[in-house]
Structure formats: C-alpha cells, structure tokens
Amino acid sequence: MTDHSPDELTFTRVFDAPRELVFRCMIEPEHLTHFWGPAGVSAPLEKISVDARPGGVFENVMVNDADGSEYRLRVIYDEVAPPERLAWTDPATGMTTTSTFTDLGGGRTEVRIHQARVPAPMRSPEAQAGFATSLDRFAAYLARLASNEGGTT
Amino acid sequence: MSALDATFTALADPTRRAIVARLALGDATVNELAEPFDMSLPAVSKHLKVLERSGLISRSRHAQYRPCHLEREALDVAADWIAENRRIWAERFDKLDRHLRDIQRASGPDEEDEHR
Numbered sequence: 154m155t156d157h158s159p160d161e162l163t164f165t166r167v168f169d170a171p172r173e174l175v176f177r178c179m180i181e182p183e184h185l186t187h188f189w190g191p192a193g194v195s196a197p198l199e200k201i202s203v204d205a206r207p208g209g210v211f212e213n214v215m216v217n218d219a220d221g222s223e224y225r226l227r228v229i230y231d232e233v234a235p236p237e238r239l240a241w242t243d244p245a246t247g248m249t250t251t252s253t254f255t256d257l258g259g260g261r262t263e264v265r266i267h268q269a270r271v272p273a274p275m276r277s278p279e280a281q282a283g284f285a286t287s288l289d290r291f292a293a294y295l296a297r298l299a300s301n302e303g304g305t306t
Numbered sequence: 307m308s309a310l311d312a313t314f315t316a317l318a319d320p321t322r323r324a325i326v327a328r329l330a331l332g333d334a335t336v337n338e339l340a341e342p343f344d345m346s347l348p349a350v351s352k353h354l355k356v357l358e359r360s361g362l363i364s365r366s367r368h369a370q371y372r373p374c375h376l377e378r379e380a381l382d383v384a385a386d387w388i389a390e391n392r393r394i395w396a397e398r399f400d401k402l403d404r405h406l407r408d409i410q411r412a413s414g415p416d417e418e419d420e421h422r
Binding site for chain 1: 311388391392393394395396397398399400401402403404405406407408409410
C-alpha cells in the first residue's frame with residue numbers, strides 16, 4: 154500500500170463555473186460573505202478583510218445565526234497564485250490550508266482543499282510524511298473497527 | 307499545546323497510529339505491541355509514552371505487565387474535529403455552489419432574487 158500521499162484532510166468539489174471566477178470567490182469579500190460561513194452561520198461583509206498576497210492577512214468573523222456567537226479567523230497567506238492555488242497558515246494552530254483549482258474544461262472547476270495540521274515541533278520532512286499518512290482514512294478505519302467490534306477479519 | 311494538538315501530534319506518526327489501531331481491538335502489553343514492528347522495545351516504549359501523554363492510551367499501574375489501554379474518548383475528540391472540519395467545508399461548498407449559480411444567472415437580465 155502506498156500510504157504516503159500528502160493528502161490528509163482533503164475536500165474536493167466540482168463547481169459549474171470557470172476557474173477564474175471560482176478563484177475570485179475565495180479571495181474577494183463580496184463573494185466570501187455569501188458562502189464562508191457554514192450552514193446557520195453568516196460571514197458579514199464588513200468583517201471580512203483580505204490582503205491577497207504572500208504574507209498578507211485574511212481575516213473574518215463568522216456569526217452564528219441562532220445565538221449571535223462569533224468565531225474569528227485570522228490566517229496569513231503563504232501563496233496566492235491565481236487562478237491555480239491559494240495557501241494560508243493559521244498562526245494560532247499552525248494548520249495550513251491549501252486550495253487547488255483545476256480547470257476541468259466546459260466551464261467546470263474542481264476545488265481541492267488540503268489541510269495539514271503541522272505543529273512547529275514536527276515540521277521535519279519525516280514528521281510531515283508521517284502526518285500525511287491518512288489521518289482521514291485512519292479515522293474512518295477506526296470508526297469501522299469500533300462498529301465491527303467482536304467480529305474478526 | 308492544547309489537548310487536541312497533543313492528540314494530533316501523537317497520531318502524526320504511522321507507528322503510533324498502528325499501535326492505536328491494534329489497541330482498538332483490545333488491551334495489549336508492550337511486548338505484544340512491539341511484535342509486528344521491526345523495532346526495539348525501548349523504541350516502542352517511547353511511542354507509548356507519547357501516546358500516554360496525549361491521553362490516547364493509559365497503562366495499568368499495578369498489573370505486572372502493565373497492559374496498554376486505548377482511551378476512546380480522546381480519540382473521539384480527534385475524530386470529531388476531523389468530522390466537524392469536513393462538515394464546515396461541505397456546507398461552505400454547498401453555499402458556494404449556490405452563489406456561483408446565482409451570480410452566473412445574474413449576469414443575464416435577472417435581478418437578484420433572495421430565496422430562503
């Protein structure tokens with residue numbers, strides 16, 4: 154098994170929109186405000202600021218529609234390469250998020266979000282390779298183990 | 307380092323993940339855990355210490371062979387974090403999908419229409 158792929162927590166979605174447009178949605182506050190908050194959470198336009206260049210800050214506040222509670226996110230861009238790639242690091246957790254935009258042709262775009270939570274002490278290449286071995290799949294595997302408990306393979 | 311950081315750091319190593327997977331099937335001694343790995347007992351003990359410090363496993367104090375035990379709650383916290391993170395991106399992408407449809411339709415003669 155080749156378990157050493159650098160794709161740990163990944164989320165992929167295909168959108169019916171051209172790549173340039175999808176990329177812009179990820180860095181322009183007027184677009185971000187429409188989708189950045191998950192279900193039941195909004196991201197008010199006036200609280201989104203984007204300085205889309207390496208070293209620039211992407212800051213936003215997500216507001217829970219039900220109780221008004223707020224969650225602030227402040228990350229630093231590592232790479233801004235329109236319309237292909239966008240990467241940032243959350244200095245609070247060390248987690249990096251890389252978004253890759255692939256033109257599928259016919260006005261469709263695949264967006265792949267890859268997240269790696271890499272605390273400073275484990276930034277060695279070996280540690281990164283270790284981290285990259287499928288945390289995702291590991292969680293799924295354990296869930297399966299837990300539900301099969303008692304049964305043998 | 308937060309408890310979750312410690313958990314992820316502990317799980318960052320493939321050997322430690324294998325140990326956790328083995329313990330998911332039941333308690334085991336250090337010797338039993340070392341068996342499938344080409345690794346010395348001290349090396350395995352080192353991994354166990356990291357896992358123990360993260361709260362993912364515990365070791366009995368009195369039993370002679372100090373069997374290792376998986377603490378499922380700590381593992382659940384990590385699994386929950388992963389699931390939560392996945393949910394957030396899924397919901398974000400659902401909204402982005404709708405937004406992209408809206409703005410591409412709006413480039414026609416349409417006025418923006420809010421439907422919720």
